[in-house]
Structures are given as structure tokens and as C-alpha cells.
Amino acid sequence: MEPGKPPTESTGTAEMKMLLDGRFLYQEYHAQMMGQPFSGVGIDGYDTLTKKYVTAWIDTMGTGIFMMAGTASADGRTITLRGSHPEPGGGKMTHRAVWKIIDDNNQTFEMYGAHGKEKEMKFLEIVYARKN
Numbered sequence: 001m002e003p004g005k006p007p008t009e010s011t012g013t014a015e016m017k018m019l020l021d022g023r024f025l026y027q028e029y030h031a032q033m034m035g036q037p038f039s040g041v042g043i044d045g046y047d048t049l050t051k052k053y054v055t056a057w058i059d060t061m062g063t064g065i066f067m068m069a070g071t072a073s074a075d076g077r078t079i080t081l082r083g084s085h086p087e088p089g090g091g092k093m094t095h096r097a098v099w100k101i102i103d104d105n106n107q108t109f110e111m112y113g114a115h116g117k118e119k120e121m122k123f124l125e126i127v128y129a130r131k132n
Contacts, residue, residue, distance in 0.1 A: 007125075008034065014128060019043075033061070053079050055097075068097060077101045091116050105130040 012031025019026050027042040040059030047054050052069045068083030081097040096112045111124035 012038075012126075013131075029059075053081060055081055068095065070097075087115065094120075096120065 010032040012029060014027055014029045016025060016027045018024070024043050024045040027040075027044070029038075029040045029042070031038050038060055040057060042055055042057045044053065044055045046052075047069075050069070052071060054069045055067065057066045057068075058064075064085060066083060066085055068081035070079060070081035072079045077100065079099045079101075081099070082095065083097075084092045084094045086092050093113050093115050098108075098110045098112075100108045100110075102108065107128040109124075109126040109128070110122060112120045112122050114120040
């Protein structure tokens, strides 16, 4: 979590399923973060009115609902989302997430962020592999 320091690693599980006739993807995520139990729930979809992918996320680290929106690459295998959230004490943090669908069994999710006008930095990477 700090620049120049090695990343912390943990393992976790994610259960994903489609909802409402395939309109939305539901994810329930459980892992450890900074040595503490961490759980989160996400809902992802494609908004046909705005022509954007949208996501809403809630987790055990906060009390807000975090939302992002974005577009896919031409081949549809990389979705880039952007959003922001208020920070304690004022200001806001901007985010960029990159969700890559590698194949039917593997995905990656990377999250980048910046406080105010600071340089963006990567602070999260999740490597998903389907459990057989």
C-alpha cells in the first residue's frame, strides 16, 4: 500500500453469478486485507441507455456505495471504469479500474487511484481463476 514497499498478498474467494435474466453480474468477495477479514459485494452491468459498463461496490471497509462507469475495448475483453469517492477530512480520491477477461476461466482486476492532484498509483490487483 506504500510506494516503494513490496505489495501485501492474500488469497480469497469470489462467488459470481448472473442476475435478472443475465442483465447483471453479482460478485460476493471474501479475503484478508491488511491482516483483517474483508468482504465485499459488487453488481456489474451494461447500461444500454448510457452505453457504459457500470458497477456498484460495497464492502466492510466503509459505509458508502462506490460507483464507477466506463467502456470496453474493441474486442470486449478489457473494461476500463472510472469513479471517485470522498475522503475523510475533505477532498476526493479518483479511481481507474481495469478489468481484463483473459479467457473463460481467468480474469484480472487492477485498481489505480490518486488523491487530489497527486500522481495515480496502482493499489490493488486481483487475479481470478475459476475453481474446478
